[in-house]
Amino acid sequence: MTKKLSLKPLGDRVVVKPAGKEGEKKLASGIIIPASADKERPMMGEVVAVGPGKYEDGARAPMAVKEGDRVLFSKYGYDEVKLDGEEYYVLSESGILAILN
Numbered sequence: 001m002t003k004k005l006s007l008k009p010l011g012d013r014v015v016v017k018p019a020g021k022e023g024e025k026k027l028a029s030g031i032i033i034p035a036s037a038d039k040e041r042p043m044m045g046e047v048v049a050v051g052p053g054k055y056e057d058g059a060r061a062p063m064a065v066k067e068g069d070r071v072l073f074s075k076y077g078y079d080e081v082k083l084d085g086e087e088y089y090v091l092s093e094s095g096i097l098a099i100l101n
Contacts, residue, residue, distance in 0.1 A: 009051035016045035
């Protein structure tokens with residue numbers, strides 16, 4: 001049984017659980033080179049909570065993402081939150097670049 005996330009984003013914000021540290025390399029000497037050292041690239045994760053959407057012209061605009069979607073998002077547009085030992089990112093829906101199928 002999965003426990004419910006006790007974090008509810010507001011407006012057009014989305015909570016994403018980042019994917020694992022894919023692409024890290026460990027040299028024979030024990031030095032770990034993070035994937036971000038190779039090149040700048042978007043990050044991946046799973047949407048775990050979605051806000052109600054923002055208001056546009058007096059009406060609430062629907063969100064394009066939903067819980068469970070795997071997404072690519074901008075590396076520089078989020079806030080980190082640690083909750084119950086887990087790391088999550090809170091970002092605006094506009095910071096999401098694509099939904100992965």
